[in-house]
Amino acid sequence: MKVDDHRLKLDSGKFATFVSTANMGGPLANGAPSILVIHYTAGGTASGAIQTFKSQSASGRTSAHLVIDHDGKITQMVPFDRVAWHAGASRWRGHDGINQHAVGIEVVNWGKLSRTGGGGWVSWTGASVPASRVMLAPHKHFPGQEHGWEIFDEAQIEALIAACRAIVSAYRIQGWDLVGHDDISPMRKIDPGPAMAMDSLRSRVFGREDDAFDNRLFRVNAPGDGLNLRENAGLANSRVIKKLPHDTTVHVVEVVGSWALVAEVIAGNDDVTGFVHMNWLVPVAA
Structure with missing residues (x-):
């Protein structure tokens, strides 16, 4: 993959599917991203996330640059040089309001789960999640408090790595600036959570350049x-x-x-x- 005119171009030579949204701001600070933020959608489908990011409901408007489905399909909704509304109140390395500086990638995943009375697992909406798709782990902000989390699909991770490589190469983003939403909004946000191994992601995106820390x-x-x-x-x-x-x-x-x-x-x-x-x-x- 590579970035061409602030759009993601796949290995096939075609651009990733683009679904336009009005939920975007003006140009990013300095005209290009310097931070890359990973999220989960807290939903079960890409179509649901895309509709949410197109919605202009009175309850609030949100968006992201990319949405990655369970099968690895990538949908772009905002050009990489424009502001998407994915970070909210946030801070990273001296910058406040990270929407002005970052590309936001949403990976389709329910995130944190709850146990049912019968020992099963459900999402925050009550949707059932098979035990085979659940891992038990504490969140880094709450050590010692083990919860269930939906795992990410291998196809999603591979697509995420490829997209991240293209974006960091195009915009010269550094290893320490590939972060989770829970890094830039600690204690307020918990995505992408422990099921997304961020250290491993950085290693695979940057090789061992993350050792530059x-x-x-x-x-x-x-x-x-x-x-x-x-x-x-x-x-x-x-x-x-x-x-x-x-x-x-x-x-x-x-x-x-x-x-x-x-x-x-x-x-x-x-x-x-x-x-x-x-x-x-x-x-x-x-």
């Missing part, structure tokens, strides 16, 4: 109270070691999902270590 210098971008340096990756049962003031330089030792193990750099040397959320880090120019 490691051994890099970043700057804390947290005006005001600064950034909590925590004992563990996550909020639950994670003691705050200290506050890192705005503009503190840190050395990223390792990345765990959307959290980074960092060492505060003092006088050119690594000092106290702990975990911070990647949301509040900006790379130091080489």
Whole structure:
């Protein structure tokens, strides 16, 4: 796949099916995306998602650039240089309002599920989901709270990887800017959830370029109270070691999902270590 005139062109040489929506804004900041956000639709069909993204109901209008169906079919709804309404209140690496900076990809999936009285699984709408399509896992924002999640289909993942490769190549998007909705809107959103292995996705999209996180210098971008340096990756049962003031330089030792193990750099040397959320880090120019 590749991007041609802000449209996704398939390996066949044809453009992906385009279904127009009025639910879009003007040009992206700087005229091109710098962030790529992965979502699940919280629905069972691509047609349902597409109709939602075309709807102009009074309850609110939403959209996405791409929708990926269970069989891997990709539908584009917004050109990659235009604003789609998929992120809502959000922040990533110094940017607020990520709709202005990002391509949003929606993968058809129910997401978080509930148990029935008989031990089965249902979506938030009450639709039955076979046990063979369910994985048990805690969400990274809520460790220790195990839930059921609908798995993603192999065809979806392969299509997602191919689309992401085309987009990051066309717009030179960096590995740390391929994120989930739950990264840019932590505690408010939980998609794409633990069934989408984001670290694996980054590895397959960028090769091992996602290791560019490691051994890099970043700057804390947290005006005001600064950034909590925590004992563990996550909020639950994670003691705050200290506050890192705005503009503190840190050395990223390792990345765990959307959290980074960092060492505060003092006088050119690594000092106290702990975990911070990647949301509040900006790379130091080489």
